Amino acid sequence: MGVLACCDRGESNKSMNTKLVSSIGAATRSRLVTVSDDTLLVDVAKLLSDTQISLIVVCDSAGAMVGVITKTNIVRLIGHCRGSSCRTPAADVMTPNVTSCRATDFLPDVLTMMAKHGFVHIPVIDEHFKPLGVVNARDALRALLAEEEYEGALLRDYVMGIGYQ
DSSP: OOEEESSOTTSOOOSSOOOBGGGGHHHHHHTOOEEETTOBHHHHHHHHTSTTOOEEEEEOTTSOEEEEEEHHHHHHHHHTOOGGGGGOBGGGTSBOSEEEBOTTSBHHHHHHHHHHHTOSEEEEEOTTSOEEEEEEHHHHHHHHHHHHHHHHHHHHHHHHTTTOO
16 A cells, blocks of 8 residues: 555654644544545546645545545646546546554644645544545644643743732
């Protein structure tokens, strides 16, 4: 299978922030769109025309992720589309070697990996490679920023003696 793990799960998190991917589960689930590997490319393109969706997870008959298709994949193919090639199945166009993450990965680690590879979205999968959601860098950054702001407010209140009397 062409699924690559995001983070070295054996290595401890070096970041101070311990927020997990699962902490933004609602956002990742809202971005998840899956198709079977025999879905026609024209149907995948229709799904990608939704402005909120930039990545579609392609699954096999057991529901396991086997690849992804992005708007970039579609644009490249359409640029060379001749005759019936627009009726190509998803499996022929998808990116099979997918970098993914798990709900138990640390968000800072996932964001670091996304920045390193230039990704804006990556799938969240379970131990059976079944998709659980799609991490969007903006959602992850918002969650980390909110946590940092909350911790800053707690520290400020503690130093000022507010709420600890």
